[in-house]
Amino acid sequence: MHDPLAVAVLAVALAALLWVAVSHARYRAIYRYHDADLRAARTDAARRSRSVLSGKAGEQLGPLVPQFCDRFDASEARFIGAPIDYVIFDGLGRGELREVVLVEVKTGTSRLNANERQVELAIREGRVGFEVLRLP
DSSP states (O other), X not given: OOOHHXXXXXXXXXXXXXXXXXXXXHHHHHOXXXXXXXXXXXXXHHHHHHHHHHHHHHHHHGGGSHHHHTTSOGGGEEEOOSSOSEEEEETGGGTOOOEEEEEOOOOTTOOOOHHXXXXXXXXXXXXXXXXXXXXX
């Protein structure tokens, strides 16, 4: 077994085995997650995606729910989508505009985002204007 070819093959095999072991250890140090972690992340992403999609659907269906219809006439609502969902021209359909109301529709436990909070603050502070833009 002192054949130089056998010793060389054994040395190459040991070097390859060492390289694989070091590569695997390096991979595990960088990517510490397991299949269960990946499945949990995918499940969480799917749940969040469904939540966002149901919120988007809820925004579109806002004028059809009783909480909206009890307060406003759906024909006076104009969907914008962002940063606020609706502009309501309350009373305009009957020829007597009482007020213009900005409405943000939220589902579940969702909260206003930063842009929506800024719009709310501008309204509450009276920083609202009206302009006519004439095009040539």
